[in-house]
Amino acid sequence: MANGTTLPSGCYLSVASPPSRDADDGLTMFGWFYVPSYASGEFYSTLLLNYATNDVGEGFQFEAGSSTQSQGFVMCYPPNYSDIGGTYTNGTWYFLAEVFTRSGGVTTRRTYISSTAGATPTLISTQTWTVADASPEYFDIGEARTYSRSLRGSLQYVGLAPVAMSTSELATQSNSTTPTVSCWVFIAGEEGVYTDSSGNSRTVTATGGTPTAASVGAPVAQPVSSAVAATAGAPVATLTGTVAQPPVSVVTSAVAGGPSAAMTAVIGQPQIAVAVTATAGAPVASVVGDVAAILPRIILYGHSVIAGYGISDPDLHIAPQLKTLLGSRVEQVVELGYSGETSATLLANFSSRVSPYVESGRETVLAFTIAFNSAHAGVSAVDIMFDILNMAVLAANAGVKVIFMTETKADADSQAHEETLLGVNGSMKSLWPTYADGLVDTRLRFFDPTDTLLYQADGAHPTGYGDGVLAGMLYFEIDRILSGVSSELTVSVGATAGAPVAAANVAVALRSVAAAIAGGPRAAILTTLGTPLASSIEATAGAPTAGAIAILGEARMVSVAAAAGAPIASVLVELVEQDTDLGFFPCTPTSYVELTLTTKTRVVAL
Amino acid sequence: MSSFDVGDEVALICEFRVGVALTSQSEVTLQVIRPSGVESRYTFGLNQITESSPGVYRRNLVLDRPGRWLYRFTATGSYRGTTGNVVVNVDPSPFSSV
Numbered sequence: 001m002a003n004g005t006t007l008p009s010g011c012y013l014s015v016a017s018p019p020s021r022d023a024d025d026g027l028t029m030f031g032w033f034y035v036p037s038y039a040s041g042e043f044y045s046t047l048l049l050n051y052a053t054n055d056v057g058e059g060f061q062f063e064a065g066s067s068t069q070s071q072g073f074v075m076c077y078p079p080n081y082s083d084i085g086g087t088y089t090n091g092t093w094y095f096l097a098e099v100f101t102r103s104g105g106v107t108t109r110r111t112y113i114s115s116t117a118g119a120t121p122t123l124i125s126t127q128t129w130t131v132a133d134a135s136p137e138y139f140d141i142g143e144a145r146t147y148s149r150s151l152r153g154s155l156q157y158v159g160l161a162p163v164a165m166s167t168s169e170l171a172t173q174s175n176s177t178t179p180t181v182s183c184w185v186f187i188a189g190e191e192g193v194y195t196d197s198s199g200n201s202r203t204v205t206a207t208g209g210t211p212t213a214a215s216v217g218a219p220v221a222q223p224v225s226s227a228v229a230a231t232a233g234a235p236v237a238t239l240t241g242t243v244a245q246p247p248v249s250v251v252t253s254a255v256a257g258g259p260s261a262a263m264t265a266v267i268g269q270p271q272i273a274v275a276v277t278a279t280a281g282a283p284v285a286s287v288v289g290d291v292a293a294i295l296p297r298i299i300l301y302g303h304s305v306i307a308g309y310g311i312s313d314p315d316l317h318i319a320p321q322l323k324t325l326l327g328s329r330v331e332q333v334v335e336l337g338y339s340g341e342t343s344a345t346l347l348a349n350f351s352s353r354v355s356p357y358v359e360s361g362r363e364t365v366l367a368f369t370i371a372f373n374s375a376h377a378g379v380s381a382v383d384i385m386f387d388i389l390n391m392a393v394l395a396a397n398a399g400v401k402v403i404f405m406t407e408t409k410a411d412a413d414s415q416a417h418e419e420t421l422l423g424v425n426g427s428m429k430s431l432w433p434t435y436a437d438g439l440v441d442t443r444l445r446f447f448d449p450t451d452t453l454l455y456q457a458d459g460a461h462p463t464g465y466g467d468g469v470l471a472g473m474l475y476f477e478i479d480r481i482l483s484g485v486s487s488e489l490t491v492s493v494g495a496t497a498g499a500p501v502a503a504a505n506v507a508v509a510l511r512s513v514a515a516a517i518a519g520g521p522r523a524a525i526l527t528t529l530g531t532p533l534a535s536s537i538e539a540t541a542g543a544p545t546a547g548a549i550a551i552l553g554e555a556r557m558v559s560v561a562a563a564a565g566a567p568i569a570s571v572l573v574e575l576v577e578q579d580t581d582l583g584f585f586p587c588t589p590t591s592y593v594e595l596t597l598t599t600k601t602r603v604v605a606l
Numbered sequence: 607m608s609s610f611d612v613g614d615e616v617a618l619i620c621e622f623r624v625g626v627a628l629t630s631q632s633e634v635t636l637q638v639i640r641p642s643g644v645e646s647r648y649t650f651g652l653n654q655i656t657e658s659s660p661g662v663y664r665r666n667l668v669l670d671r672p673g674r675w676l677y678r679f680t681a682t683g684s685y686r687g688t689t690g691n692v693v694v695n696v697d698p699s700p701f702s703s704v
Contacts, residue, residue: 025646026654103653164652182644324643444690453695465695468674472639472691601620601679601689605610606666 002177002190003217004034004156011209012143012150013194015185015202018049019162021100021107022133026164028181030097030173031141032218035153037090043149046096047158049136084111084125093156093218095174097121101164106130112167117219118175120167139185143208154214159186159198175221190217199328295331296363296482298322299400301354302346302370305408305470307337309461316464321471322478329482331362342377343370343387350391358398365478366395367440369405371424378416381423388428392435402436403477404428411449411459438477445469612672612699619664620679620689628661632683636665641673641696672698 007013021027029047097112108128112121139160142151157176161183165173172180179186179198186198192213196202300306300319308317315321319335326333334357338346347370358364368391371384392402406425409418425443432439446466449459454466462470610616618638622631634650634657648654648665655665669675675694681687 025648026652099652101652101654108653163646164649164654166647166649166652325639327643465674469693472674472676472693476691600623601618601692603610603692603694604617604619606615606617 002156002188002222004032004154004214005189005192005194005211006154006214007142007151007211008209009152010143010150011211012045012207013141013187013211014050014138014205014207015160015196016138016205018136018139018160019184020133020135021049021109022102023162025162026102027100028097028161028163028165028170029139029159030095030161030165030170031158031187032093032095032156032174032220033151033153034093034155034214034216034218035090035151044151044153045143045149046141046151046155047098048140048143050138050140084127093216095121095170095218097165097170097173099164099170102133105132107133112170114171114174116174117221118171120171121174123167141187150208154216155187156189156214156218157187157220158189159183177220177222294362295329296365297331297357297359298326298333298478299336299354299357299364299366300333300474301336301350301366301368302338302405303341303372304337304339304461305369305372306335307339308335308467309337309339310456310458311462311464311467313464316467318467318470318474321468322474325471325475326478340373341370342374342379343384344374344379346370347387347391347394350394354395354400355398358400360399363401363482364399365401365403365437365481367403367405367438367474367478369407369442371407371421372410375407375417375420375424379420381420381427384420384424385427385431388424389431389435396435401438401481403438403440403474403481404432404436405440405474406442408442408446408460408462409449411455438481440470440473440477442470442473445473610669610694610696612669612696614696615666615668616694617664617666618677618679619658619662622661622663622681622685622687624685628659629685630657630660631663631681631685633681634663635680635682636663637678637680638667639676641671641675669694669696672696 019027029049031047033046035044092115095112095114095117099110099112101108106128107130108126110123111125111127113124114121141158142155143149157173159173159179161179161181163181165181169181177188177190183198184200185196185202185204187194187204188197192211194204194206194211196204298319300322304310306318308314311317317335317337319333323330323333336353336357338349346368354366370388370391374384374387375381388404392404395402406428407421409421425441429439429441446454446462446469449455452463454462454469456463618636620634620636622629622634631650634655636648636655638646638648640646650657650663655663658664663679673696675696676691677694678691679689
């Protein structure tokens with residue numbers, strides 16, 4: 001665990017010209033703070049926005065005893081220095097956050113406290129005012145400037161974000177050593193270092209003293225893992241690994257196949273796990289490694305759509321637009337596009353082209369689309385799928401995560417070509433859960449080749465704008481995969497019988513099946529499936545009706561059935577963008593099926 | 607796909623229905639990706655999204671730069687659902703700055 005930064009009495013940090021509390025997207029100040037002991041009547045400042053108008057900051061302080069409370073928290077301006085309750089304990093790290101929103105001329109400030117990293121912070125105060133905000137001069141940390149209320153303690157992982165963070169986002173941030181939302185400034189404050197690591201290169205100034213490394217650190221989980229390896233062919237192997245952050249656990253080993261093997265590992269700051277290995281077998285091998293965070297890499301592979309055929313500005317190809325969307329979350333987005341090539345050729349050259357971009361220890365996601373030219377050449381859907389699945393297996397064996405991209409519709413297609421593509425697309429949509437980690441169904445947007453916004457004049461290749469749309473579709477699937485969110489739906493089922501018989505059985509994975517069978521008066525199922533990891537289904541029996549309602553978001557394939565042994569059975573399915581099989585079992589005397597949409601959105605000019 | 611001009615103020619509106627009935631949601635989030643790639647997130651519980659009538663949610667937005675804007679509404683409370691990704695295209699102004 002890295003220790004924090006201690007501010008001596010009178011010392012504080014400041015950053016000039018922070019954003020206003022009235023910003024359109026709100027504002028959040030947060031950070032971990034620690035005061036070893038308190039003197040009665042003293043105040044210990046943490047986070048403040050400082051205004052030139054009255055030299056009084058919007059801020060948050062620990063209060064060590066006053067006429068109204070003891071060891072509680074206090075908020076200043078506005079309204080001046082009001083107690084907001086809560087209690088604290090000496091020598092404890094606290095994660096503090098102030099979240100501002102402004103709506104309808106009213107500014108709302110919510111103050112949160114937590115002492116447990118990763119836990120949902122407690123809301124201890126909600127305050128409102130109508131006065132519009134002036135522009136703050138400084139974002140101050142650890143002092144109320146002329147009021148001699150310095151922190152006299154330690155801080156770590158302090159930030160200011162130009163957005164109103166939710167409690168779940170605050171919980172995530174409280175357990176992170178880096179910004180988890182886009183921050184205006186972020187000061188990790190590890191071991192006395194107080195530079196900005198938000199990516200905005202803000203100047204952080206220390207006034208009234210010199211910050212030093214603290215003897216304690218905030219209880220925040222440290223980054224994940226790094227690995228350094230050297231393999232030598234014979235007598236001597238030497239390895240030196242310098243790890244930037246201190247490990248929770250370190251594994252080191254040296255194996256000599258020849259005369260000697262030596263290894264030195266210098267560990268500085270925390271990692272969850274670091275493995276350093278040197279194997280000797282050849283004359284000399286030497287590695288000196290500075291281990292940094294290994295960002296994921298995205299690879300786009302395929303035919304002319306990937307290559308950006310016909311788009312003169314390379315910045316408008318899919319890969320650079322996708323990199324813009326993913327930002328610093330990924331190391332790079334690699335464009336491997338080969339116009340005119342068939343699936344067989346792309347498969348044959350897969351290893352030589354893609355493997356150089358696959359590295360051990362780096363998470364890699366491959367999205368590919370390879371069917372179009374094969375279908376155009378008359379290759380069958382079955383043979384094309386053979387190439388697609390083989391490519392997916394090759395990638396998986398290399399430790400690469402795979403996204404299938406269905407083929408866009410082309411205006412010049414023959415009917416046979418289009419039928420082949422439909423067969424391939426259908427197979428990909430059906431088989432991706434087994435062979436891939438994700439699916440991007442391009443047909444949801446690229447189904448009308450006469451749409452000149454999405455298609456070039458040839459009615460086959462996307463425009464730069466169209467490539468932006470494809471990048472957006474890829475973004476959400478890659479975001480899901482990098483975030484570790486499962487594509488499988490989990491559903492719980494509850495059934496309550498108020499009369500003779502009610503039963504509900506649901507098994508939802510990548511395919512959903514919901515069924516209600518009423519042998520008696522009434523059974524009903526209401527299923528709501530959007531993009532949830534968990535949904536609930538309830539069935540209640542009591543009257544002479546059986547019904548099943550399924551509201552589906554992005555499920556891939558769904559089957560809904562209702563069977564009634566009594567007067568009425570009905571199935572109502574609401575769909576959003578998925579393939580659906582409806583299983584309907586008619587019963588006496590009445591049955592019907594309806595299809596409508598669950599959600600509907602529109603944009604209205606004002 | 608909608609198309610607007612730079613400077614247009616628009617309302618992003620989403621209806622949530624359970625069965626056929628418009629139904630209020632306990633948790634609604636709006637995500638907006640601007641042409642610069644910057645994503646903003648708005649939450650109903652923080653008064654960043656208004657419920658104009660039961661089940662109907664909206665937020666006004668000034669389209670202050672040209673390019674492709676993406677947005678989606680998501681409900682994550684008792685009922686869960688999403689609109690999927692919606693693209694709003696903002697045309698660049700044909701006029702030079704005054």
